[in-house]
Amino acid sequence: MNYKVKERYNCVIIELSGKVMGGPHAETFRDTLHGLIEEGRKEVIADLSKVKFMNSSGLGLLIGGLTTMRNAGGDLIICGANKKIESLLVVTKLITVFDHYRTLEEAVESYKDKE
């Protein structure tokens, strides 16, 4: 799993890629989020369009991120989930917990609307 962090004026986009399966990357991901919170950047978008595969441990990574951001008064929303990931979110009923959008633009828009 890899990820790139891109900043927009109103939010931060974390573009994940590869296989999101939890493991040691969870630590670095969480550290990245804490770093953003310290800089006052609390609106995060997890862009999943380049994620090939995600399992339930990978979900743990997202949920951990969500909890971290919401506890800091912000949010973590997701976009670009493929059919497989979407069905994983449905089965685990996490689809009801995350704000999710099909495209990155829609996700960015949603933060604008909240302002």
Next chain:
Amino acid sequence: MNIMKEVGDNTVQDLREENHRLRRAVDEMSVLNDLALDIGGRVDSEQIMRTIISRSIRAVGAEQGDITLVNEDPAESGQTLVRSMVSSAGHSPLHLDQNLLGWMQIYKEPLIINNPGTDDRFREVKWETSIHSVLSAPMMVKSKLIGILTVYNKKEGKEYFSESDRRLLSIIAAQSAQVVENVRLYEEEQAYREMQRELELASDIQKKLLPSDHPDITGYLVGGKNLTAHSVGGDYFDFIPLGHHHWAICLGDVSGKGMPASLLMSNMQAILRSHLIHRLSPGKILEIANHQLFKNTSAEKFSTLFLGILDTETNVMNYSNGGHEYPYLITVDGNYQRLQCGGLPIGMLDQQEYEESTVELEHGDCMFIYSDGITESMNSNEEEFGENRLEEVLFEGIKKYETPGEVIEKVLETSIEHSGQEQLFDDMTAVAVIRNQ
């Protein structure tokens, strides 16, 4: 006459030099011999290194010394990581050795620094004022640098380390390197074996936590099986008699694998069993379990869980599904439904509510619960086994399968065959319940 004297003088000179060389050789041998005797049958790496250091200090007349063991970082070649250090003094100036390390990695030969402050090679270093001379030798095993042996502050004579000091220390370092490396390897192996033993013990304990036999339930054939990817795993299934012809049947999948997952799994089993005896409904049980697990762990650690409570007299099962793969309820005529109702995985977010639903099992119906290790098993083309293939196995044989064991075995077999691997990537667990009366 003069020529004779000159020849004579040369001969005496030669003899003196030869004598000097021999004497030095004998001294060196004796140092090495003493060292060898000292180390002898010891297998404690720290003790051995202390012995080497104290012998070295004595041999060259220094005030203090240390050994720094290093590892070449396999990810970044050229980077050297300090593995450990043993010093004769209370502490050793670490920054000093980092610079020596760098030099030693490049040159791999013994080094004298007789006036550290004025030495061009180490101008960047901030030397401690108490250090006035340094002698360092590389410890090599098969041309790999495994450490450096360093001594400080020559005590006697001119207070500088000499060529013969350098020679002596480098011989000691050369001889000690293999010994130190061997002992380190031995210690590593011991530690590894110990860990393996612990894992085996944990595995035994965990196996006993899971049901070993199919339980005797009136009117039903019930079975479950668990295959772990490592010696211990995070999948869980259980059959719990609740009295009054009620049975709890559940299957869960703790996030992650190996030891951490297995610990959480035993915790969850304890939580479930302790609350089930209170005859609460499945939704309520999941709510309580969720809160407990949430408190005990971080958000990344959670468990999916399907919990059904079956009344064997009415053949009605009340269930709630906490984020788990939807189980199949297959009827004799080949129809099926998926048991979806419930809520989030357990332990993820606090204050969750879990919906419940009921199904009635007819004669011949089969309920099949499984963990995602089965559907997610991947072949070399990165194709998952998937639900379609699972359904093929389940439906084609539904009339053929007489026992839960048969269904489960067939599913596991087919999934593993699909992956083409010997080693499982993820734990695989399945439970089958057939009403046969």
